[in-house]
Amino acid sequence: DWEGAASAFSKVSSLEYPDVKQLLEESRRQRYLNERLKEAEAYLERGNWEEAVKILEEYNVASERPDGELALRYARARLQMEKGEWEKAAENLQAVLDQRLTYRDDLNELHQKADKEARLARWMREAVGLMDGGKWSQARIRLEQILDQEPGYPEAEQKLEQVQEEIHLSDLYKEASQLMKAKRWAEAISRWQEILQIRPSGYRDAQDRLKEAQEELELATFYNRGIEAAGRGNWRDAEKAFAKVAIKRPDYREVQKQLKNAQDKIALSEAFRRGVEALEEGKTTYNLKQLKKAVTELETACKIDRRYRGAANRWNEAKREYKLLKHYLDGQAAFNQKDWAKAIEEWRKLVEEEGQPDYHGDAAQKLAEARRQARLHRLSDEAEKAHQSQDWEQAILLLEQLVEEKPAFPNAKNRLAEAKMQQKLSTAFDRAKQAFEGQQWQETIRQLEFIRKTRPAYRKKEVDDLFEEAERQQALENNYNRGLEAIEKKDWETACQYFQKVYEMNPDYRDVETRLRQVHQQQTLQEHYEAGQAAFGGEEWETAI
Known part of the structure; x- marks a missing residue:
């Protein structure tokens, strides 16, 4: 009786009873908790669950009074039921039942309802999770369990219809996939089309698989047409049919092999014809480009069938003619560029190794001229080296040979005259130095004056000094x-x-x-x-x- 205790303790002196103040405070606190509990109970009676929870939590009534804890759990459970939080509600009601079965008249009924709703909600979540995971058969079992216990349970019938449709689509999908594996394309197309009629928006990769089946049917049709045309020896029609397959699917069966075979058969006669024409024209007109074409075309023919109308022999002939003409033309090009070694090498191969001195009517003469030019230019080059090293005697000797063999050799006479002049100037300079060393000043001056008069710029600083x-x-x-x-x-x-x-x-x-x-x-x-x-x-x- 906290009210009575508070009234009595308030009249006692703390001087005579030292603990009276503490007892008075505790009595008043307990009286206040009683008042809050009654207030919360009043809210419970009126069904105002939120206010009841607020009072019981705010003033710690539940932690101080067993009835307060029961009231708080009951109020929370009723609030959670209104929000559809059935599992939490069932948990709170079970805790109340465990402590006091007779706390409320509707307690057991409420607990059964919350427990059932919690179970149904759990099954629904499981069903949705199974649907999300594509486990349609298990999802159907869960949904049927829900409808058995609660026929009108929200969304259960709709989801069951969805699941049954998915199961049907899945069965069709498996059947179509098996038909695809068996390469029964027409039947597979029918199944994919049935799936897309049920689900126009698309089911898994059915649209792609339908397209794949249609493509496979088309490829098989053209491939078989190609085989039939090849069997009749109609290579043009076979090539067209195989080409259509190869364009869409390069690795389809043996299409590359079949296409190549058809193309080879077509290309063989054409390549041989072009090769022979190019060979004859190249030989007649000495046309290297035509001979090269002949080699290429006849090689193509040989790769297909070497025995076709003597293709191998004509190919060898084309290669030899190309080789001979290339030696001749490469030699001429090198000769024009004054690459005598290259010209000699090419014409030597033609004349001596290939045994064709009369090729083009002048091969042997050209080889002789190339060798002569090489000899002349060698003399010229050696003379230039002697000139650079100021070996005038050697330079004069070589240039005299050059001029004797070919008087018109470019600049040879001028170079010879220059070498002789340089020899005179060099001799004069050497004599001047010898005279200087012998203190023959007049002779030194005489020799140097000769140099100055003959070639003023010759070793000018040395001469002047x-x-x-x-x-x-x-x-x-x-x-x-x-x-x-x-x-x-x-x-x-x-x-x-x-x-x-x-x-x-x-x-x-x-x-x-x-x-x-x-x-x-x-x-x-x-x-x-x-x-x-x-x-x-x-x-x-x-x-x-």
Whole structure:
């Protein structure tokens, strides 16, 4: 009696009873829970399940009062039943029954209803899952169970009709697939069409399988027509029939083999005819392109049937004619490009290896001319190498041979004249250097002047430097010798002038420094002597002394 306890404890002093405050608070709390429980029960009586749940959860009544927990589970169950959450509702009602069978008069009935609905909902989910997985027979069993217990169960009849249709379609699909495996295309087409009449929007890959069956029927029809035409020897009709099959299905049975056989039979006579025509034209007109065509066409004929009208022999003939003409033309092309080795090689094969000196009427003559040209150009090339290495004697020897054998050989005479000139210039330059080394300055200058006059640009810097140095050395020698001559004449002033010039040009030239010092000394002696003589004549004895 929480109301009475709260009233009594409120009148007791906490000084005499220390725990009275705690007892008063607990009494009041319990009184409050009672009030909330009664309020929730009132909502239950009125069928307001949401408010009942709200109060019981919000104020923890269920955790404090056994009746509160029962009330909360009952209220939740009723709310879940309204929402169609039958399994949760059945669970909550079962918990209430486990604790108190007599909690409510409708408790057992509600539990049975929730349990049944939960079971039916579970079966429906299972049925839907089986349908989604394509397990139509199992789905049908579940749906029939649902309708046995609840004939008007929502969507069950509709789904059962759908399942039965799927089972029928599946049976038709299996039958059509078996007919396809047996290659009974017409019957398979009938089954696929029946499936698509039932399900115009499409069933699995029935549309594709129908198209496949129709295509297979068409391929088989054309293939059989081709076989029949080939059997009659009508290769054109056979080719057309097999070609239609090959275009649509290149790997169909032996269509490639059959098509090739028909095409080979057609191509054989055509290839042989074209090959023989090209061979005759190529031989007559020396046409390499026609001979190549002949080889190709006759090779095609031989691949089909070597024995056909002597195809192998004509093919060998075409190959030989092509080979001979190719040697001749390749040799001519090489000759025109001045590739003498190639020209010789091609014409040698034609004349010597193939034994055709009179081919085209001039094969042997062309070979001889190619060899002559090779020899001439070899002389020219060797002469050029000698020219590059400045071996003028060898260059002259080779060019003289070249000019003797073919005076009109391009630029040969000019090159010979140039080689001879270069030899003269080289000889002159060598002589100039030898004369320079022998201090023969006049000879050096003479040789270099010849080079300058003959070919001013010849080794210009070397010639100019050597010429300048030779002139300089000549000037040094001339001035030095003149200085010596002046000494002999005791013409000290003139000697000094010449030696001074040498000294200024080259202080280290011979003994010019000593000579210059000697001349200066002699000049000084001469000046003193003359001054003494003059003073003596004037009786200026002090000055004379």
